[in-house]
Amino acid sequence: MILFKNCAVLPELMDGFSEAKCDILTDGKRIKGIYKCGECPFDSETVIDEEGRFVLPGFIDMHVHLTLSGNDTRIDNEKSGVQRGYDALKYAQDALNAGFTVLRDVGATHNIAINLRNSINKEDFVGPTIYACGLILTPTEIGNDFLPGLYSEVDTPDEIIKAVRQEVAKGADYIKVMGSGSAQNPGGEPGKPIITLEDLKVMVEAAAFKDTYVAAHCHGATAIHNAILAGVHTIEHASYLTDESIELLKGNTDSYVIPTLLIVWKLTADVAESSAYMGEKAREMLNAVKTGIRKAYDAGLTLGFGTDTGIDPVHHGQNSEEFVLRRDFWGMKEIDILKQATINSAKIMGIDKDYGTLAVGKFADFVVLDRDPLKDIAAAHDGVVSVVKWGKVVR
CATH class of the missing domain: 2.30.40.10 (Urease, subunit C, domain 1)
Known part of the structure; x- marks a missing residue:
């Protein structure tokens, strides 16, 4: 003792x-x-x-990518699976040293986050507790080839159901889907939905059948709205959050918003030349991010804590910068920010019996x-x- x-x-x-x-x-x-x-x-x-x-x-970060370094993504793409596995262990330990004892990986190549989770749980390595989704499900979409090995493309209800079952069989704790275009993918338009409401419902039902939930990458207003209607459990980013969606989220115990300010803020100010297009998209989103999430906070919504660490230019171990940004950018109270990174995130993830x-x-x-x-x-x-x-x- x-x-x-x-x-x-x-x-x-x-x-x-x-x-x-x-x-x-x-x-x-x-x-x-x-x-x-x-x-x-x-x-x-x-x-x-x-x-x-x-x-x-211990702090909880609900939105990280352990097989991305926070540097030029094209260089990450050239690494072998073995190298990315070694890197992921280091990145997880960097986050742990910053006080993050629980991480939720929202998309990794080579089943690395799931295998790393298993090794840490067996105490083969020291690291944070990891919850992982495996591959990200997405319709066939422009820019998907920018992140080879990260996506599983699904375009019909049958493909969706099969992919959900495949990821769960490989050990996924939950399912991740692309609900809108991505700032990272070349040609992706963050404000536009890329999956239908009907397909989202199929995915949510398939995940529930396997006793798990869906997390959706959602920047655009329509994508956010559809995710709520479909019963998506966590809405990642929620950059263009509208008053109508906030009303739907009040008292809603099925769907929660996970803001990720750190990545948007960093992209507006500090990005590699090869990723300049990401910065342009982030600058377009910044005002909407400021207004929508502040309204959600004022409305008393239970907000989670995410950073998008691993996406260029946010390095692992920098996760805690999000604390200061939420105070300075959104004017959130210190105790509320701390609750978001502990109590709220544990509750949203369903792990509050053990953490938070x-x-x-x-x-x-x-x-x-x-x-x-x-x-x-x-x-x-x-x-x-x-x-x-x-x-x-x-x-």
Whole structure:
């Protein structure tokens, strides 16, 4: 057992504990007890004094690509599957060192994210808990060949059902679909839908039959609206979110929005010359992103936390820049941003029994910060002192 004593905590991110400071006892992978300082009744082999530093639940990033580096995508495309596998392990560990103890990979080549998930779960490697979709399902569309090995093209209901079953059989935790054009794909138009409402319904039904859900890449307003009507569980990006769609999402426990500000922001300012077209698309989206997501926040929607890390030019380990951007760009409150990266994302992913808050019985995943993130949210970015994953100090 390990006792982490003198921990400053945020009661909003705790379950069943309302004090501002505590001692946390871990036993193996899970939290055995949370006590007022000095009142733990058990002897511990190891005692770590946090000396009043802030201890928060491990962060969750619901939108990463572990087989993309954040550099020129064409160079990534030339790598072998073996090299991309080695890289994915490093990228996952980079995120873990930044405090992200859970990642949701939203599309990887060579079944790498799924295999890496399995190896980490077996404790062959130290890394974050990974949830993965495998290949991204998409209709035949312009620009798909820009990301070879990432897509499974489906154009009929039968093809959709078969592809869903194939990805689940390969170990996918959920299904990812392209609902609108992509900023990354040459020729892709983010504002336009590329899959019909009827086909989305088929996919959602096929996924539900296999006890899982669909996540949809959706920039455009029509794509977002159709995803909600079809029962898509997570709407990724939601760049052109309308008032009508926000109304449909109020009180909706089937569909949730996962904003990804970091990639849009970075693309407007810092992109390789070969990806200049991506920057142009991002600049066109930026005002809509600012207005729509702020309205969703004001409406009280449960928002998840995503970054699109791995897409040029967002590097793994930079995920935490999203914290500061959400405050500065959208004017969100610090505690709400922290909830998005913990409680909200765990709830949306259906893993809140194990993750999302500090509570007895949950996994001992937490991040230690050098200062109060409610006073300065940048502490979640540049103030990480240590990271605990499954009860072990990994940074």
